[in-house]
Amino acid sequence: MDVVTSTCYRVTSKPLVTWLTARDGCKDKGEMLVVLEPVEKAQFIVGFLNLAWPGSMRNFHIGASRPADRWNTTFPATGPDYVWETGQPVNMSITQSFWEPGKPDNKDNDNNVVRLSGKQNYALDDTEGIWTSRYICERPSQRTKDSFSAR
Template identity: 45%
Template sequence: MTPGWIYFRVTSASCPKFGSASSNESYVIDRVSVTCYRVVTSPKLTWLASRDACTNNNERLTVLEPVEKARFIQFFLNTNTAFFGFTGSFAVGASRPQAVWNTSWPASGPDFIWVNGQAVNYDATATFWYVNRPNNAQNKDNVVGLKTNKNFTWEDLGESEERVYICERAYYPGN
């Protein structure tokens, strides 16, 4: 097992395995969105480094749309004792386009994009954002994270802070 990764037992053999070939620990599965998630707690990485770490493992930082995925992750993190006492935030797969990092938002408002290329749907995800967020404080909030001390609500954050992160990959039932 890789140090710093939190694993959850699952009964399906169709989510990828980590560690030794005999390991029976792997991802947590959301069968509704057919997604396997992996929460990485150590080492903490910047947003760009966490994005690359997920990609290098044939995953991506988690995309929390459609809203059912966001509900699953929020419920999972809020109810799993492994995360009680965590501080800071969890990196997820939304950022502003890098070309406009550290600038003010366009007149049309926030311009976050998921790592899959889709724009964040603010109407559909409004209930997940923390109060008065996103706010692009001091034009430095370039990525989205889940705040541990705010019930894992979404907040726009600076990209250079190191934090834990959540990777995902597709779950293929029956394989």
């Protein structure tokens, strides 16, 4: 029996929470904040949000942050040091086209997390971890090929 692995996404609408609370909210359900790599996954999520809430002011926490020991510090000379919830570094060359113009900028040395900004058609925005937003979780889902066939 062949097993097909896919990804399920959960988009929250309320309550608005901080990034750390969003991360814990995903973990409590066996999920993690969404990782927007590879580029096709980012295109899918951003496209979905623009269809569901076009021109919205809604923001969504995603699974990228600076490592906890680097919060509230300046970026290194080589640029931001964001990592995905999987532990992999955010590939800035892959995600570059998804960032708001001029971002990431680490304004006031406290932009420790990344969110999708509704005011910018869900572009990536580095922001403070204290701001509240909605969030998107993901989890793998496995099914047998037989479960996809019509009966």
